[in-house]
């Protein structure tokens with residue numbers, strides 16, 4: 001076994017251990033078939049999906065081996081992303097937990113054997129595809145878990161207590177001069193990237209002025225109490241109808257009880273921390289920005305604020321070239337809730353813009369699309385292209401639940417504009 005295979009195998013084992021821990025320890029058994037977000041399948045799907053994806057992608061797709069269970073490899077092949085709850089596929093009858101677990105164990109053993117075999121050499125891309133897919137859905141599971149009642153989940157031992165202290169920093173803004181932003185990577189430049197990260201694309205970005213900190217709960221409360229949700233002129237076409245039809249009048253992570261606002265934390269309610277970033281949908285972020293007479297940054301502006309420098313050369317990370325650590329931002333899957341904005345100053349960019357990576361994915365105004373020269377990846381051709389529809393927007397950075405290996409400059413996330421459940425913050429560009 002080569003060193004790179006040995007490393008992929010050990011990373012794979014660690015990733016699987018984390019997934020097992022979620023299903024065996026954190027999720028209550030009674031919630032296994034729960035579907036807390038109607039726009040997603042229930043938890044049982046994701047346990048089967050992670051295994052079926054490894055079989056379909058590595059064993060069948062890359063190595064040309066037979067599958068383990070043809071019906072599971074179709075049933076668990078792919079998730080859903082309907083435009084509205086009305087478009088959700090009807091509930092299927094899921095296999096028993098015992099049957100799913102048996103399949104998962106067989107798939108895991110087969111993947112372990114494959115990753116250890118010389119046959120896998122030359123298929124590093126497929127191996128890393130299943131590894132990163134596992135990481136991404138660990139975050140999916142965490143934000144789905146967030147929607148469950150507290151009786152249906154158990155906080156892992158050593159889970160962090162909410163970090164609600166800190167000074168409520170009153171923003172300020174930073175002027176970024178015109179310059180080039182390098183998006184994506186040249187093929188072969190990075191050990192692994194998804195298809196939408198290629199090829200490298202240079203954009204000339206005019207000068208702009210951006211918030212040094214993300215918009216906080218304290219900021220957003222002014223919008224809520226100022227009637228922002230009821231002012232239809234602030235909302236994009238269709239968004240006001242979405243508010244009305246879904247009864248949306250506040251962020252999905254807020255709750256009002258006894259006349260007071262609370263943050264719905266992963267494992268308990270917290271009196272609304274004014275210094276935490278507000279987590280909202282793209283639609284809500286955009287309405288807030290209009291209310292302030294501002295706008296969301298483009299993907300290229302995010303890059304310029306995060307990775308550009310006054311001297312010219314761009315950085316690998318906002319803080320420089322050092323490997324990501326807990327000092328640089330609230331990411332890495334150690335916690336599920338935010339921390340006060342600006343409380344990880346070691347992660348600030350060269351311009352003094354804070355929290356660009358961590359504390360919530362960051363919405364941009366850029367519709368998700370391939371860079372010029374995009375081509376679908378061989379190991380998972382439908383990964384990105386199915387979502388180039390103008391309804392999905394690019395997010396950058398990372399959330400608290402994002403495993404550290406996904407923290408890289410080129411990584412692009414995307415969601416529909418009215419999806420309010422992921423851990424996503426925003427900041428504004430000022431006129």
Ligand SMILES: [Fe+2]
Pocket residue numbers: 049053078079133137
């Ligand atoms: Fe998936």
